[in-house]
Each structure stands twice: as structure tokens, then as C-alpha cells.
Amino acid sequence: GESVGLHLPTLSVQEGDNSIINCAYSNSASDYFIWYKQESGKGPQFIIDIRSNMDKRQGQRVTVLLNKTVKHLSLQIAATQPGDSAVYFCAENTRNTGNQFYFGTGTSLTVIP
Amino acid sequence: GAVVSQHPSWVICKSGTSVKIECRSLDFQATTMFWYRQFPKQSLMLMATSNEGSKATYEQGVEKDKFLINHASLTLSTLTVTSAHPEDSSFYICSASKRDISYEQYFGPGTRLTVT
Numbered sequence: 001g002e003s004v005g006l007h008l009p010t011l012s013v014q015e016g017d018n019s020i021i022n023c024a025y026s027n028s029a030s031d032y033f034i035w036y037k038q039e040s041g042k043g044p045q046f047i048i049d050i051r052s053n054m055d056k057r058q059g060q061r062v063t064v065l066l067n068k069t070v071k072h073l074s075l076q077i078a079a080t081q082p083g084d085s086a087v088y089f090c091a092e093n094t095r096n097t098g099n100q101f102y103f104g105t106g107t108s109l110t111v112i113p
Numbered sequence: 114g115a116v117v118s119q120h121p122s123w124v125i126c127k128s129g130t131s132v133k134i135e136c137r138s139l140d141f142q143a144t145t146m147f148w149y150r151q152f153p154k155q156s157l158m159l160m161a162t163s164n165e166g167s168k169a170t171y172e173q174g175v176e177k178d179k180f181l182i183n184h185a186s187l188t189l190s191t192l193t194v195t196s197a198h199p200e201d202s203s204f205y206i207c208s209a210s211k212r213d214i215s216y217e218q219y220f221g222p223g224t225r226l227t228v229t
Contacts, residue, residue: 042223103156
């Protein structure tokens with residue numbers, strides 16, 4: 001499989017603050033990335049995706065930034081809420097090798113009320 | 114739409130027995146289904162890619178004879194853990210891609226397998 005890693009295994013933030021979760025990937029051919037949220041005992045839930053021809057993509061309260069030069073992407077969550085507490089994974093895909101996705105280590109986000 | 118179910122949601126079996134886990138796409142046809150396993154506090158590890166009507170493609174290090182995958186229809190894939198051992202205890206998750214939209218994956222809720 002591919003090597004996709006995260007810098008921080010845990011992150012605690014105060015409710016209302018912004019959260020930033022980082023992800024490093026090693027395959028320079030990776031061209032599609034997805035951030036997933038996983039709550040305890042459940043399957044991953046799609047948050048936002050970004051293709052390699054973009055540097056930034058915004059969704060509702062979330063922004064993904066992609067820096068292809070250093071093979072790094074981040075997920076920013078604005079005004080973090082207790083319901084955002086979960087484990088967040090980045091996953092990467094290389095289109096010319098198929099539609100398999102490889103997941104990073106994961107960051108556990110805890111929102112403090 | 115795009116709901117994926119798994120059955121059972123949890124199972125306990127004795128060492129040496131086999132257990133089958135089902136993954137179903139409820140409201141769409143899945144060209145491809147994927148099987149992952151996840152250990153506690155760890156990431157999802159892709160085990161295999163399953164295409165309807167053809168043999169599954171296994172990731173390096175995954176034993177084909179241990180983890181039998183069948184994708185008999187566009188809405189059903191099964192994973193059979195044969196001769197299960199305690200080290201096979203894990204959270205098994207499937208995902209499915211819609212026909213013609215191959216990069217969107219919809220995940221099932223997972224199956225917790227405990228081998229005693």
C-alpha cells in the first residue's frame with residue numbers, strides 16, 4: 001500500500017475555536033485526496049475532497065488545503081463544535097492505478113465544551 | 114441515497130471456525146466494493162478490491178485463502194474469514210463505489226469480529 005501519514009495523533013481544541021488537522025503523503029503521483037470523519041464504532045464519513053489541480057477547496061465550515069510541493073494537505077474546521085469530536089483520516093488515490101484509496105494514520109480530535 | 118449496510122454488525126466466533134460478513138449497497142449499483150480492516154486506534158488498512166463478477170484483487174500481505182471475497186452481484190459482496198484466530202479479531206469495514214462514478218466511496222457501518 002501507499003504511505004500516507006498524519007503529523008499529530010491527538011488534538012484538543014476549545015469549542016468555538018478553529019481546528020487544523022494535517023496530513024503528509026509520500027506518493028508524488030497521488031492526485032485525489034479525501035478527508036473522512038470516523039466516529040467511534042462507525043464507518044468513515046466523507047467530509048471533503050480535493051484534486052491535485054487545486055490548492056484549496058471549501059465546504060461548510062471546512063477547508064482543505066493542498067501543497068503538492070511538500071506533499072502535505074490540511075483540514076481546517078471553523079468554529080469547532082462538540083459534534084466534531086471524532087477521528088479524522090486523509091485518504092489518497094492515484095487515478096492511473098485504479099480507484100483504491102489508502103488511509104493515513106488518523107488524528108483524534110476532542111472538542112472541549 | 115448511497116447507503117451501504119453490513120451484516121452482522123458484530124460477531125463472536127470460536128477459533129478455527131469461519132465467519133461470513135456481508136456488504137450490501139441498498140440503493141445503488143456498486144461497480145466496485147472494497148474491504149478494509151481496522152485495529153483499535155489505528156487507521157483503515159485496505160485488504161482487497163472486489164469487482165462484480167471477477168476475482169478480487171488483494172493488497173500485498175493479505176492472505177487470499179484466509180480472507181475469501183465474493184462479489185456475486187452489483188449490490189452484494191461477502192468477506193469470509195476462514196479458520197479464524199484471535200489475531201483476526203478486528204473491525205472490518207466495506208465501501209462501495211457507484212457505477213460510473215468510481216471515485217466516490219460509500220462506507221458501511223463496519224463489523225466487529227471477535228475470535229475467542
